[in-house]
Amino acid sequence: MRTEAENQTAPVTRVVDLVEAAGRRKASTVVIAGGDRPDDLRLVESARDHGIVDRILLVGDRGRIARAVEEVGIDIPAGDVIAAEGYDAVAAATVEVLRAGGVDILLKGNMSTPILNRTMLPLAVRPTASLVTVFDAAPIADGRLMLMTDAGVTTVCTLERLDDMITNAVDVAREVLGMERPRVAVLSANEKQITSLPSTKLGLELARRGRPDAWVCGPLSFDLATDPGSVAVKGLPDIPNAERVAGQADILVCPGLDAANILYKVITALSKYGQASLAGITMGFDVPYIIISRADTMETRLASIALCSLWAQRAAGGTAGPAGSGDPPAGDQS
Amino acid sequence: MRTEAENQTAPVTRVVDLVEAAGRRKASTVVIAGGDRPDDLRLVESARDHGIVDRILLVGDRGRIARAVEEVGIDIPAGDVIAAEGYDAVAAATVEVLRAGGVDILLKGNMSTPILNRTMLPLAVRPTASLVTVFDAAPIADGRLMLMTDAGVTTVCTLERLDDMITNAVDVAREVLGMERPRVAVLSANEKQITSLPSTKLGLELARRGRPDAWVCGPLSFDLATDPGSVAVKGLPDIPNAERVAGQADILVCPGLDAANILYKVITALSKYGQASLAGITMGFDVPYIIISRADTMETRLASIALCSLWAQRAAGGTAGPAGSGDPPAGDQS
Structure with a gap:
């Protein structure tokens, strides 16, 4: 068996290694802005199964979240659901959760990307996102x-x-x-x-x-x-x-x-032909940030959570640059 | 057997079809600016074998051309070698050959792309190349x-x-x-x-x-x-x-x-994995123009000659736009 030190430095040579590597590290707490979509819940539950995530916070409409949680059969304590209605309120409540600390990863769920980003801007820790x-x-x-x-x-x-x-x-x-x-x-x-x-x-x-x-x-x-x-x-x-x-x-x-x-x-197209794998992390904010595309595969989504978790749980801290504001996301990742 | 009319309109559905389709049409005359590289001679000879090309004109250093012709064992009548030394002279002589008419395709051989393009500019027949x-x-x-x-x-x-x-x-x-x-x-x-x-x-x-x-x-x-x-x-x-x-x-x-x-x-990289095929034609000049990359495969080069030959031998003529000058080629196709 590997020692902890060896685990920390084991090189990642394939995207699929990210999932295994993240599972060996401390598990992360993830918050979903707009956490009422069954697909997103299945994703974070899969990440929990892989030992990448341990706690899941859901921000959004309480009724819709309850129905999604019921549909997927996931276990979320009542205290981990933060009620908010409408994109602006959900974004604001998500940022409150992030400011309170203890959250490692932000996942955009059923949420407008521009509104979430605008609300996130004050949390930027790098000059460019x-x-x-x-x-x-x-x-x-x-x-x-x-x-x-x-x-x-x-x-x-x-x-x-x-x-x-x-x-x-x-x-x-x-x-x-x-x-x-x-x-x-x-x-x-x-x-x-x-x-x-x-x-x-x-x-x-x-x-x-x-x-x-x-x-x-x-x-x-x-x-x-x-x-x-x-x-x-x-x-x-x-x-x-x-x-x-x-x-x-x-x-x-x-x-x-x-x-x-x-x-x-093109890499995404290759991935659908089994010729590529990919994972994404949005850098620049206080917590790593996943803007999941509706067209992304489950494999890509899970690898992205693993990548963000590895970033959040990395041994060395304090690499953030000076505070500043990044551009709002513009590319079509939806 | 197909009639001539059917051959003319048979749709091309794969890049590899270009070679067959061009072989069914009237064969083209190709001129190579800097025709002293054995690889280029093997290529045009292959195009001749496929019935895409019938006549090959070589512009360049007479001694080097003779050695390349000898090495490849290709049959080029003495009158189809146009002697010129140095990129500027080769480019000028090539343009003279094109102006004289009867040439269907220009292939850049051992030649500086910018110098050839600069010399070609007066022959532009479309506002943008x-x-x-x-x-x-x-x-x-x-x-x-x-x-x-x-x-x-x-x-x-x-x-x-x-x-x-x-x-x-x-x-x-x-x-x-x-x-x-x-x-x-x-x-x-x-x-x-x-x-x-x-x-x-x-x-x-x-x-x-x-x-x-x-x-x-x-x-x-x-x-x-x-x-x-x-x-x-x-x-x-x-x-x-x-x-x-x-x-x-x-x-x-x-x-x-x-x-x-x-x-x-990326498509070129895919082609090396057998996952793609491609062919290129430079539009805008009086004759279709092939700037062959040294990193391109023989398959891509042959398909490009086929594509240019199909353009040159197309039934309908007179689609050229108003005369003007195109930008000189800038992208790294070398």
Whole structure:
């Protein structure tokens, strides 16, 4: 049997490992904003079965919650149901619960994303909120575990925003996935500087800026970032850290929400063909945050809870950046 | 046996059909700018074996061409080798060959893409040059034949440029693939109008503008464009032509070169896993134009020649738009 210390550092090499790894850690308390949908209850009950979650708080309409709890046959103490009616009230009550402390994960249930996000803003602990997606996909990097960002939150991808997104992704890679110094590729359509293609400038600036906790390389096309075969054919581009990152990136930073969302949705399509798995965590708020898509599979949802739980229960704390306000989520994750 | 008329209209339903369909049409004359690479000669010889190409013109260094021809064992009459040394001279000589007429397809060989494009610009016959990619991919739209654009040419995706790209893609869909009225999805991360996400505005404007030869819908997320299952779960978005296009798009218009290039490269990765096939044609110049990637498979290259040959030999002519200058290719297709 593994010791506790070994469990803490056991590397996660596949998305499915997240569920097992989270089950070995301290279980989390989850709150569902709008906790009246049977599917969401089945999900958190599954997470409880896996030892990832121990306590479930439900905020929402008391009658509808009672009917959903009854339908699913889940055990929720009366004191863990917080009554509130209407999206605004549910969002406000959820934030009250979070402020009271002791909650590890927020799950958006039957709730308007913009309203919940607006209400959450004062709880932001990082300058930029962004979605970090952990995935493995057979045709991408031979199924290695990778991260990508940002498929659903920040619309304005300035240099500083992208730098913040890298921080969020690097922290997940280091503290949850055990990657000591992740290799970050800032994606673009071209490795050369092209005036009319801003991503080429942003990529190079981010790579030149560098950082102590990661190797950053850019601008890098998707195949040169992920595929050693393409590097062998095309050679290393003349950009900083290419020898460290090209063909072996751990983190793919998309140069805009549209690009990231398309990549995310393709990985989702692959997952439905059994060719990929993925999990998402919204970074930037006081608690990790799951915006579950109605089109996501149960496997993706459970892995996302596991990812958030691992973040919440990580050994090291205090990695949050200075307080500030993130953009409201904009991408279609619904 | 099929009649000639039936052959002309037989629908192409898979990328591999392009090779067979092109072999049934009149064979094309191809010119290679920088025709001294054995791999390129093997490719055009394979196209000749398939009945897609009958004549091959090689522009470049006479000595190197002779050695490559010797190595591959291909039969090229001496008169079909046009001697030129250096990228500028090769590009100029290639354009001379094109101006003289009788050439159906241009293939970039051992040649600088920017120099060739710059020299080609006076031959532009459409206001915008763009790469149209025809693909099928098992996990995307259940492997239906689709088109995407623009993964490699136009960097500045204004409303007019996107409209021109749609024209280019629609013409390929109609005249090569036999799609009578293609369903065009202008992709974005969100279906709602978000001020900080310009693709949502562009998508809606293009959808509202409409066109007689296609159904245009936007802004549409990737899954709502391609996956009927997502439409069933999420419902039809409240945007023009959603009922015609959502879940069944034929053409995916990416809202920028970075997004398109990432999608293109993912499809390329899928193709190496036997999960996708693709072919590309650069539209906008006087002859269809193939910028072959060094990382592309032989299958992709051959299908691209077939696609270009079908375009060149299509029954209907005169679909070219007004003359003008396209952007020089910028995306990393190399």
